[in-house]
Amino acid sequence: MLDIVLFVVAAAATDPAADRTPPDRPPSTMTSTEIKAHNEGLATAHPYYVRCRKIEELGSLVKKARVCHTNEQWKKLWAQGNQDSRDTLEAMTRAPVNHSN
Numbered sequence: 001m002l003d004i005v006l007f008v009v010a011a012a013a014t015d016p017a018a019d020r021t022p023p024d025r026p027p028s029t030m031t032s033t034e035i036k037a038h039n040e041g042l043a044t045a046h047p048y049y050v051r052c053r054k055i056e057e058l059g060s061l062v063k064k065a066r067v068c069h070t071n072e073q074w075k076k077l078w079a080q081g082n083q084d085s086r087d088t089l090e091a092m093t094r095a096p097v098n099h100s101n
Contacts, residue, residue, distance in 0.1 A: 045071065
């Protein structure tokens with residue numbers, strides 16, 4: 001049993017993704033080739049794994065903007081968006097209602 005635990009600890013210590021650093025510049029400014037090179041050897045759930053999404057731009061039927069962030073950044077953006085929604089909902093429920101009819 002102790003051998004298995006030591007093996008797992010040794011495997012985790014030699015994991016090449018464990019000593020990785022976040023990208024040195026904003027992921028949205030990186031090319032697809034640079035993103036692939038950065039993601040090489042990282043698990044898709046790793047905090048520094050870069051994911052990109054295409055978002056349709058308003059006023060255009062064809063144009064899309066590519067937005068890239070690390071998993072860690074996407075998680076923070078998601079949490080901030082949810083908090084903003086909760087704050088707005090709370091402010092709306094507390095606001096006085098004007099019944100002038």
